[in-house]
């Protein structure tokens with residue numbers, strides 16, 4: 001590599017994800033339980049609006065940095081805040097980058113969930129700050145899902161702690177944080193004068209228990225909620241997300257967003273107005289489809305010796321405890337590689353999401369129909385053979 005074009009320390013701090021390394025081994029026929037995106041088409045109202053407008057002349061100007069007034073209003077009404085408390089972003093990914101780069105200085109500590117979405121720790125490192133993983137509480141017989149462990153967060157709050165990142169419902173565990181725990185954590189952070197960022201991209205996928213947004217659970221609102229249309233309206237590639245938070249904080253972060261991306265894509269902002277006006281109806285259909293897949297997965301795995309897999313209460317992930325198989329394979333990575341080799345089925349090893357994910361595999365029920373049945377059949381065969 002040319003020494004003149006040597007990547008910066010910031011770029012080198014980004015660790016390549018295990019997901020990408022494993023996906024390199026996939027073939028054209030691989031059944032893919034690895035990808036965190038649905039195989040569904042954009043929701044009906046969005047598609048109809050696109051078709052209805054296909055004869056119109058197309059102008060594609062930049063929009064105001066925080067978004068068009070119409071799209072900000074639509075998101076604000078959806079979230080239950082005022083438009084000046086909303087900034088539209090290029091997906092939650094950009095919202096995370098703006099929040100972390102915009103709120104953290106070198107030397108700060110940022111608490112990130114473990115297991116958790118790998119972008120959190122990587123963006124914290126890119127900001128020159130230090131990620132401090134806080135373990136989620138592993139499932140027990142009494143509480144079959146993963147949970148928020150407030151004491152574990154508290155133990156890790158040093159004087160350098162600047163921000164705590166929450167993800168609810170959670171990727172990869174599929175858990176939904178209970179209201180009491182969430183309120184206790186946000187109240188602790190308020191006492192300790194530490195901000196929070198809550199990634200709620202899976203808020204529309206709640207199968208068991210009650211979801212409450214950190215915006216509602218917080219008494220002082222000293223945090224930012226991130227969400228968007230990628231998962232709910234299957235618009236992953238359209239790049240439409242939002243930040244909801246105190247208006248003065250968003251105003252202060254707008255120049256960073258401006259110099260990164262200028263604005264969220266205009267067609268996606270236009271689609272957001274339509275998508276959110278039809279949200280409840282669209283989500284009823286989506287939930288029926290994805291909920292059916294979830295039932296199929298839970299049934300198929302329940303009777304192959306996995307006992308009762310921790311039930312995915314939210315999102316579209318099942319985080320399966322495969323420790324009984326590890327005496328044979330050594331690590332979950334080795335197990336995932338063998339599954340790919342022997343059955344051409346892709347799942348993600350839990351250690352790709354942090355040390356607390358060891359001994360687990362993440363299975364995304366983002367595929368349906370024949371693919372899902374065939375994939376589950378192969379997975380069952382593999383587990384029974386070993």
Ligand SMILES: Cc1ncc(COP(=O)(O)O)c(C=O)c1O
Pocket residue numbers: 036090091092093094117167171199201227228229230236240241
């Ligand atoms: C927890 C979590 N946050 C954010 C994202 C990215 O969302 P977006 O497409 O809005 O950037 C993902 C995508 O898989 C995710 O799992």
